[in-house]
Amino acid sequence: MKLFHGWLSSASRRVRLCLAEKGMAYESVPVDLGKQEHHSEKFLAMNPNGVVPALLLDDGRPLHESSTICEYLDDLQPEPPLRPTDAYNRAVMRNFVRHTDEKILPNLLILNWSISLQPGASQWSDAELKEKLDRIPTAERREAWIRIARKPYTVEEKAAALSKLLALVEKMENMLQASPWLVAGAYSLADIAAVPFIARIAELQPDALDAASKPRVADWWERVQQRPAFTQACFERFDVALQARAA
Ligand SMILES: N[C@@H](CCC(=O)N[C@@H](CS)C(=O)NCC(=O)O)C(=O)O
Incomplete structure (x- = not known):
């Protein structure tokens, strides 16, 4: 595939x-x-x-x-399993993944696009922007592209987005009270859903993952990074990757 x-x-x-x-x-x-x-x-x-x-x-x-x-x-490919076997915990896992999709990702997109897309997008002429918008299939993403090109997110909006992104750390700290992984004691798609956001938080605001204030998430993050799959999935640092592509 x-x-x-x-x-x-x-x-x-x-x-x-x-x-x-x-x-x-x-x-x-x-x-x-x-x-x-x-x-x-x-x-x-x-x-x-x-x-x-x-x-x-x-x-x-x-x-x-x-x-x-x-x-x-x-x-x-059921092995190794990445979902809890019992119905309740599987539902809890799905709700966590949905939470990251609906409440967390939109905030990270604001922060990431402001660095990656906005500098170039602000230079587009109206005709260029229209040509790009015409190719975007959803109203939601057309709106996001218009914002980036013509009405960049303000400092306050970016601070609010960061604060909503960081709320994930608090939520995870609470979930990790019950088990070393987010749902039902085993590494699952819930942990996988969280990894990309925690990786970005580690770059944007590393002190949010400080072991003194968030011991469980700090320990979780250490264990995640030790998994061979983490290395294989190629998490480049966002800023380093952008600079390398611009060069
Ligand atoms: N709910 C979708 C979200 C996918 C998504 O938002 N992808 C972003 C990158 S993380 C994207 O393609 N952004 C480009 C754009 O919106 O133009 C999923 O989980 O697959």
């Missing part, structure tokens, strides 16, 4: 982590978001939402939504 993904994208990182935990072979197809490759006809045929990642199966069938892709992979 082929994974169409962004190296710095949190949703893509989640799927790369899952594939690595499973030891599954796949062809990596990086998608250049700056060049709007994710809004090309070919990509939209795999993911009508025009966001990365998308998985293309060997028989040509596509799959989108990182959480759905991860559950599919866990069904396809």
Whole structure:
């Protein structure tokens, strides 16, 4: 199978982590978001939402939504299991993943896009912007691109986004009171969902993961980074990767 993904994208990182935990072979197809490759006809045929990642199966069938892709992979190859076996804990796991999708990712996108997309986007002419917007399939993401190009997020908005992102650490500290991993004592798709956000928090505000104030999350983060899958999933530092691409 082929994974169409962004190296710095949190949703893509989640799927790369899952594939690595499973030891599954796949062809990596990086998608250049700056060049709007994710809004090309070919990509939209795999993911009508025009966001990365998308998985293309060997028989040509596509799959989108990182959480759905991860559950599919866990069904396809059950070992090692990445979901709790009992129904209640599986539901708790899904609610945590949904929380990261709905409440956390939008805030990280504000922070990431302000660094990666905004400098170039502010230079686009109205005609260029219109041409780009015409290719974006959802109103929500068109709005986000307009914001980045014409009404950059203010310092206050970015501070609010960071604060909502950091709320994840508090939530995880509470969940980790009950077990060393987020749900039901075993490493699961809930942990995998959290990793890309904690990795970014480690870059943006490392003291938020301080062992003195957040001992359980600090210890969790240490253990996550020791997993071979973490190395295999290729988490480049966001700022370093952007500089390397600009050079
Ligand atoms: N719910 C989707 C979110 C995917 C998503 O937002 N991907 C971002 C990168 S993390 C993206 O493609 N952004 C580019 C854009 O919106 O133009 C998933 O989990 O797959």
